[in-house]
Amino acid sequence: MTQRGNVIIKALETAETIRMLNKVYADSWLAYHQYLMEAKVVKGIRKSDVKAKLRQLANDELRHVHMISDRIIELGSTPIDSPSDWTEHTNTGYETSSSFDELSILDLAIKSAEGSVYVYSGLAAMLQNKDIITYELVNEILADEVENEEDLQELYNHIEKS
Numbered sequence: 001m002t003q004r005g006n007v008i009i010k011a012l013e014t015a016e017t018i019r020m021l022n023k024v025y026a027d028s029w030l031a032y033h034q035y036l037m038e039a040k041v042v043k044g045i046r047k048s049d050v051k052a053k054l055r056q057l058a059n060d061e062l063r064h065v066h067m068i069s070d071r072i073i074e075l076g077s078t079p080i081d082s083p084s085d086w087t088e089h090t091n092t093g094y095e096t097s098s099s100f101d102e103l104s105i106l107d108l109a110i111k112s113a114e115g116s117v118y119v120y121s122g123l124a125a126m127l128q129n130k131d132i133i134t135y136e137l138v139n140e141i142l143a144d145e146v147e148n149e150e151d152l153q154e155l156y157n158h159i160e161k162s
């Protein structure tokens with residue numbers, strides 16, 4: 001491979017990393033909004049526990065927004081700036097619950113976290129041995145998503161049994 005060839009491949013890889021980061025940037029904003037709103041409207045006997053969990057998830061998503069956008073900027077680009085583009089670029093989509101019932105809302109949040117685990121796992125595999133800084137950032141977010149998914153499932157099972 002010529003040096004020029006290597007430079008071109010590296011530039012293509014960086015462009016693809018930025019494209020993927022923009023997609024999870026959109027996911028994180030949408031998830032932030034979804035969790036924030038769900039925490040406000042949720043109803044049920046254990047709603048205070050569910051609200052606290054959803055608020056923590058929203059905080060995590062906002063932190064991810066910061067981490068991802070900082071990295072996009074470091075890579076020489078700028079994050080998608082228009083909220084109207086988020087729904088176009090998202091991996092995980094935006095789904096609203098038809099019910100405010102705590103189990104329905106938790107079920108939706110679990111699906112959203114599961115989707116994120118899948119997306120960040122794929123991203124980590126793509127970045128391994130290529131871009132160590134972005135790889136570590138993605139793994140840090142992945143660890144949050146895995147933990148959140150487990151906590152949500154535990155809360156769901158606990159409420160379902162009570």
Ligand SMILES: [Fe+2]
Pocket residue numbers: 027028031061064116145
């Ligand atoms: Fe997320």
